[in-house]
Amino acid sequence: MPKTLFQKVWDAHAVRRLANGQTQLLVGTHLIHEVTSPQAFGMMRDLGLKVAMPHRTFATVDHIVPTDQVSEPYADPLADAMIKELRRSCAEFGITFFDRSTGKQGIVHIVGPEQGITQPGTTIACGDSHTSTHGAFGAIAFGIGTTQIRDVLATQTMALGKLKVRRIEVNGKLRPGVYAKDVILHIICTLGVNGGTGYAYEYAGDVFERFSMEERMTVCNMSIEGGARAGYVNPDETTFAYLKGRPYSPKGAEWDAAVARWRAVASDPGCTYDDIVRIDASDIAPTVTWGINPGQGLPITGIIPDPQRATTDDERSSIVEALAYMKLKPGAPIKGTKIDVAFLGSCTNGRLSDFQEVARFIKGRKVAPGVKAIAVPGSQGVGLICAELGIDQVFRDAGFEWRSAGCSMCLAMNPDKLVGDQLCASSSNRNFKGRQGSPTGRTILMSPIMVAAAALTGSVADAREVFGVSQN
Amino acid sequence: MPLEKITRVVGRGVYVPGNDIDTDRIIPARFMKCVTFDGLGQYLFYDVRKNADGTDKAHPLNEARHAGATILLSGSNFGCGSSREHAPQALQKYGFRAVIAEGFAEIFFGNSATLGMPCVVASREDIARIASAIDADPSLEVSIDVAGQTVSFAGQTVKVEVRESARDALVNGRWDPIGELLEGASDAAKVANGLPYMSA
Numbered sequence: 001m002p003k004t005l006f007q008k009v010w011d012a013h014a015v016r017r018l019a020n021g022q023t024q025l026l027v028g029t030h031l032i033h034e035v036t037s038p039q040a041f042g043m044m045r046d047l048g049l050k051v052a053m054p055h056r057t058f059a060t061v062d063h064i065v066p067t068d069q070v071s072e073p074y075a076d077p078l079a080d081a082m083i084k085e086l087r088r089s090c091a092e093f094g095i096t097f098f099d100r101s102t103g104k105q106g107i108v109h110i111v112g113p114e115q116g117i118t119q120p121g122t123t124i125a126c127g128d129s130h131t132s133t134h135g136a137f138g139a140i141a142f143g144i145g146t147t148q149i150r151d152v153l154a155t156q157t158m159a160l161g162k163l164k165v166r167r168i169e170v171n172g173k174l175r176p177g178v179y180a181k182d183v184i185l186h187i188i189c190t191l192g193v194n195g196g197t198g199y200a201y202e203y204a205g206d207v208f209e210r211f212s213m214e215e216r217m218t219v220c221n222m223s224i225e226g227g228a229r230a231g232y233v234n235p236d237e238t239t240f241a242y243l244k245g246r247p248y249s250p251k252g253a254e255w256d257a258a259v260a261r262w263r264a265v266a267s268d269p270g271c272t273y274d275d276i277v278r279i280d281a282s283d284i285a286p287t288v289t290w291g292i293n294p295g296q297g298l299p300i301t302g303i304i305p306d307p308q309r310a311t312t313d314d315e316r317s318s319i320v321e322a323l324a325y326m327k328l329k330p331g332a333p334i335k336g337t338k339i340d341v342a343f344l345g346s347c348t349n350g351r352l353s354d355f356q357e358v359a360r361f362i363k364g365r366k367v368a369p370g371v372k373a374i375a376v377p378g379s380q381g382v383g384l385i386c387a388e389l390g391i392d393q394v395f396r397d398a399g400f401e402w403r404s405a406g407c408s409m410c411l412a413m414n415p416d417k418l419v420g421d422q423l424c425a426s427s428s429n430r431n432f433k434g435r436q437g438s439p440t441g442r443t444i445l446m447s448p449i450m451v452a453a454a455a456l457t458g459s460v461a462d463a464r465e466v467f468g469v470s471q472n
Numbered sequence: 473m474p475l476e477k478i479t480r481v482v483g484r485g486v487y488v489p490g491n492d493i494d495t496d497r498i499i500p501a502r503f504m505k506c507v508t509f510d511g512l513g514q515y516l517f518y519d520v521r522k523n524a525d526g527t528d529k530a531h532p533l534n535e536a537r538h539a540g541a542t543i544l545l546s547g548s549n550f551g552c553g554s555s556r557e558h559a560p561q562a563l564q565k566y567g568f569r570a571v572i573a574e575g576f577a578e579i580f581f582g583n584s585a586t587l588g589m590p591c592v593v594a595s596r597e598d599i600a601r602i603a604s605a606i607d608a609d610p611s612l613e614v615s616i617d618v619a620g621q622t623v624s625f626a627g628q629t630v631k632v633e634v635r636e637s638a639r640d641a642l643v644n645g646r647w648d649p650i651g652e653l654l655e656g657a658s659d660a661a662k663v664a665n666g667l668p669y670m671s672a
Contacts, residue, residue, distance in 0.1 A: 013667075015656050015659045019644070020641040021637050022649075026670075028667060035556075036555070039508060052657065063501075063504075119669055129554050146558075160582075161635075193492055193552060225553075227577065293494070293552075412502070413501045430553060434500055
């Protein structure tokens with residue numbers, strides 16, 4: 001019987017059925033970072049447990065690292081304690097740690113693919129909801145809690161209920177100036193922030209077939225913002241070409257065998273899905289958020305919603321709450337909203353192609369006066385290549401602060417924070433209240449190119465106009 | 473160590489209205505700079521409960537009449553966003569023993585189940601009825617029958633839903649799966665041996 005990739009990967013990793021009906025699922029690859037793992041290591045010590053397969057866990061440090069300070073101790077003693085705790089735990093339990101001294105450190109969801117650790121047909125778990133990113137390779141990747149990190153450390157397995165699979169096809173051709181970020185924001189606006197509850201999303205269709213791995217990662221990354229715990233793209237030649245020659249990719253004869261396995265893991269023609277959604281690529285515009293969750297978005301040419309026009313009480317109250325927080329006026333165009341900060345980075349859009357694409361447009365131009373613009377490569381590797389290509393200098397010349405790798409202002413656990421009610425044009429993934437470090441700080445999510453357009457003009461702008469991209 | 477069989481949660485309730493309440497709101501990221509979960513309770517809903525100067529904002533959890541509530545009621549998609557277990561941990565450390573909502577985000581639901589904190593799905597109408605009964609009498613006893621999937625309050629009983637896997641785990645005292653997972657270790661090793669990418 002034809003099967004989905006999800007089904008094949010699930011079957012290959014199912015250990016046994018647990019008493020409550022869940023499955024004990026083997027976790028092929030476990031990724032950890034400093035924020036959600038220390039308590040798990042504490043539980044391991046309390047219970048006297050050993051790490052079952054230390055060679056299958058990889059650690060890095062991303063959430064709390066200052067991006068303007070590399071030397072230790074960090075100015076923030078709590079952050080300093082966390083990095084030291086992770087270092088100690090990795091040493092104690094024999095886990096590979098991509099520390100800042102290795103040159104391989106970065107946001108965990110950028111490091112995994114970059115190192116070739118993320119591979120098709122595998123199961124991946126990490127104590128971070130954006131683990132869905134790794135699905136871009138045809139892996140089934142789950143964000144998990146800290147107690148589950150303990151479970152994976154101790155047994156290399158976790159207890160999980162099976163998900164349904166929704167295929168989301170985006171067919172046709174994206175219009176100029178429309179990027180992967182717009183595709184996922186559009187999907188979330190269409191299906192809702194809880195539309196994916198209980199599902200894994202299989203992204204498919206013309207657009208995904210043409211997408212690079214980095215674009216696929218951007219989309220899979222925000223599956224969780226649509227409520228789906230996992231999202232994936234079937235592996236293909238693009239996937240194999242990306243993985244070839246990476247440090248942890250199979251080599252020699254093993255490479256050929258692996259590619260054969262990876263090909264076979266893709267969803268079979270004629271397999272059954274629990275749901276199928278089809279989206280026309282030409283319907284997708286450069287998309288920005290106006291509210292306090294990622295589903296509250298609209299095309300850049302759109303008008304901020306008016307609660308008076310809401311069709312349900314729920315919708316009305318959510319618009320009222322969002323506009324009060326965002327200090328935006330109903331009925332006004334979102335374009336032209338003044339910004340204070342521009343943030344380019346994160347596990348959603350902190351990859352080489354994001355900086356390359358923006359550099360192409362900002363070369364020779366300047367950030368608007370009064371705007372604080374920061375560019376944060378997602379990994380030391382991304383930063384190094386940007387330096388080799390002179391991209392960092394393009395950003396600096398334009399007036400961006402060019403930082404070292406980390407999560408930075410996506411969740412502001414490090415010193416990069418909004419102040420007061422500053423409004424940030426952000427390439428990150430969440431516009432929740434207070435997300436960027438100030439309890440009253442405001443976030444508008446958008447693609448990197450739109451962040452650049454906002455940075456240069458000082459307000460939310462249509463990048464197609466700012467950079468002279470044809471809209472047809 | 474046998475786990476408590478969580479068949480029933482009885483206590484006072486408090487209603488925190490709103491849909492899509494995310495885990496950043498439940499526990500802001502800056503309070504996750506810690507290496508234990510101890511002490512998280514005081515930061516629960518911090519930015520919606522407290523002003524910048526530390527004084528109280530208007531929030532149900534700041535009302536004296538709701539002090540000591542152990543059952544939280546809320547709207548749909550509760551606990552969306554970040555996978556941080558710090559969110560259910562903060563709820564538990566604050567004193568909550570169960571959450572009743574219209575719906576839960578997947579990861580939050582799983583994290584809560586593993587901590588032995590039932591997440592119970594009720595209809596909007598029933599949540600509104602329970603909330604209004606609590607508003608009329610905050611000392612009202614709310615009783616969640618986890619096994620029977622009902623909530624009783626003020627002489628009324630409504631049907632609720634507790635997902636089967638979580639319900640089984642809670643009522644049979646196996647909500648922390650570590651023991652069962654460790655029993656499966658040799659089976660797990662066999663599966664791993666059959667997967668080339670997992671070889672050392």
